[in-house]
Amino acid sequence: MKPGLRVALLGCGVVGTEVVRLLNEQAADLAARVGTPLELAGIAVRRPERVREGVDRSLLTTDAQALVTRDDVDIVIEVIGGIEPARTLMLEAMKSGKSVITANKALLAEDGATLFAAAREYGADLYYEASVAGAIPLLRPLRESLVGDHVNRVLGIVNGTTNYILDQMDTNGAGFNEALEEAQALGYAEADPTADVEGFDAAAKAAILAQLAFHTPVTAANVHREGITEVSAADVAGAQGMDCVVKLLAICERVPSKDGRNGRGVSVRVYPAMIPRSHPLASVREAYNAVFVEAESAGSLMFYGAGAGGAPTASAVLGDLVAVARNVAGGTPGPVEVTYAKLPVLPMGETVTRYYIQLDVADEAGVLATVAEEFARHDVSIQAVRQVGMGEEAQLVVVTHRAPDAALSATVEGLRGLEIVREVASVMRVEGDV
Numbered sequence: 001m002k003p004g005l006r007v008a009l010l011g012c013g014v015v016g017t018e019v020v021r022l023l024n025e026q027a028a029d030l031a032a033r034v035g036t037p038l039e040l041a042g043i044a045v046r047r048p049e050r051v052r053e054g055v056d057r058s059l060l061t062t063d064a065q066a067l068v069t070r071d072d073v074d075i076v077i078e079v080i081g082g083i084e085p086a087r088t089l090m091l092e093a094m095k096s097g098k099s100v101i102t103a104n105k106a107l108l109a110e111d112g113a114t115l116f117a118a119a120r121e122y123g124a125d126l127y128y129e130a131s132v133a134g135a136i137p138l139l140r141p142l143r144e145s146l147v148g149d150h151v152n153r154v155l156g157i158v159n160g161t162t163n164y165i166l167d168q169m170d171t172n173g174a175g176f177n178e179a180l181e182e183a184q185a186l187g188y189a190e191a192d193p194t195a196d197v198e199g200f201d202a203a204a205k206a207a208i209l210a211q212l213a214f215h216t217p218v219t220a221a222n223v224h225r226e227g228i229t230e231v232s233a234a235d236v237a238g239a240q241g242m243d244c245v246v247k248l249l250a251i252c253e254r255v256p257s258k259d260g261r262n263g264r265g266v267s268v269r270v271y272p273a274m275i276p277r278s279h280p281l282a283s284v285r286e287a288y289n290a291v292f293v294e295a296e297s298a299g300s301l302m303f304y305g306a307g308a309g310g311a312p313t314a315s316a317v318l319g320d321l322v323a324v325a326r327n328v329a330g331g332t333p334g335p336v337e338v339t340y341a342k343l344p345v346l347p348m349g350e351t352v353t354r355y356y357i358q359l360d361v362a363d364e365a366g367v368l369a370t371v372a373e374e375f376a377r378h379d380v381s382i383q384a385v386r387q388v389g390m391g392e393e394a395q396l397v398v399v400t401h402r403a404p405d406a407a408l409s410a411t412v413e414g415l416r417g418l419e420i421v422r423e424v425a426s427v428m429r430v431e432g433d434v
């Protein structure tokens with residue numbers, strides 16, 4: 001067997017601790033799979049005094065900068081998270097000839113271009129399977145298995161924390177804050193859970209998926225983002241009344257045009273939406289993730305599994321580690337992302353969606369006609385309408401056909417201005433056959 005490869009670990013929290021455990025427990029198997037042993041050279045943390053089960057304290061350091069440039073380090077794993085110092089450390093590592101593995105979707109979605117450029121310049125590997133959908137092998141299939149196909153759509157649940165919260169609200173009637181605390185205790189949430197509940201984490205993952213699927217540059221800033229903090233118990237009950245469930249969806253799609261297969265551009269968005277209970281994504285419970293990929297020749301593919309948590313994420317990190325270690329041992333760096341297609345990312349207003357709208361209305365003759373007129377004024381066609389309750393309790397529930405999002409949101413604004421509408425009680429986008 002060849003002399004071993006030395007690995008520096010940046011961060012030893014929820015994910016990092018599990019990476020250490022797997023490296024120790026599976027040392028013999030990993031050595032056999034790579035063809036050379038993998039050895040931990042050092043672990044950078046902020047607070048070395050913290051108790052970390054199964055971690056050799058003598059490996060801990062607070063000098064991450066020195067660790068990534070050490071001559072005896074071959075590969076760097078970054079699981080600190082956030083933009084800085086993670087970006088500087090990864091760039092330094094690649095500059096000094098190390099290949100890098102990261103789970104950092106926030107950084108990849110904000111400034112992946114700088115990292116990929118450095119990987120190209122210094123001939124380093126940059127792998128990041130763990131950054132999207134935890135344990136689920138999703139990025140490698142997109143990058144390698146489907147690279148000969150033409151992907152038109154990627155749609156799914158890519159944030160475990162918000163799926164856990166929405167699932168608890170739907171099945172147990174749990175409160176938002178209570179469910180979020182549970183998700184945090186289970187190690188699913190980001191260090192700042194705002195990233196989860198406001199949709200930033202899912203938006204970063206959507207940007208990474210869109211970039212790989214469509215070979216076009218997409219950053220987090222291009223993604224239309226809505227989180228779940230506004231999803232109320234009434235919204236969840238409204239969905240239940242429609243035999244639906246609310247999920248935070250990430251949707252990346254080519255927007256068709258009459259000429260050219262690439263379409264007019266791409267639409268990349270994250271928002272809570274109602275989906276019918278019969279939809280396969282409706283049965284994705286707790287912190288699980290699931291993603292559909294629709295490709296021209298392959299058809300529809302579904303990827304499902306644990307989307308968050310230390311061990312599932314560490315599994316994806318270790319998969320990358322074996323791939324990178326094989327490349328390092330063999331002297332051949334793997335492919336670095338190329339975004340040759342410069343497709344525009346279209347504004348949300350041009351994206352075609354459907355709305356569910358629940359209105360508290362005056363229970364009197366002519367209400368339905370006035371409401372319908374407002375939809376017609378914006379060229380939005382109604383698929384179904386029904387009245388729930390009577391008198392003071394009267395509500396109209398409207399589900400639209402597909403229309404540009406700008407027309408749908410203008411309709412909602414128009415409805416808010418109608419005298420016979422006491423309140424627009426709930427507005428949610430709809431995906432699937434409702």
Ligand SMILES: NC(=O)C1=CN([C@@H]2O[C@H](COP(=O)(O)OP(=O)(O)OC[C@H]3O[C@@H](n4cnc5c(N)ncnc54)[C@H](OP(=O)(O)O)[C@@H]3O)[C@@H](O)[C@H]2O)C=CC1
Binds near residue numbers: 010011046
């Ligand atoms: N948790 C999950 O389910 C998943 C997480 N990820 C991603 O993995 C990464 C890590 O997440 P997670 O393990 O949950 O995060 P944690 O907050 O649990 O761990 C972060 C680690 O980084 C260390 N750290 C923070 N700042 C510095 C610094 N300046 N220098 C050195 N070390 C530092 C911390 O040290 P100390 O312990 O001393 O505070 C800690 O060990 C993030 O990018 C996250 O988005 C991806 C998929 C799933």
Ligand SMILES: N[C@@H](CC=O)C(=O)O
Binds near residue numbers: 131158159161201309
């Ligand atoms: N906070 C993230 C962790 C994994 O990416 C999530 O909840 O999905």
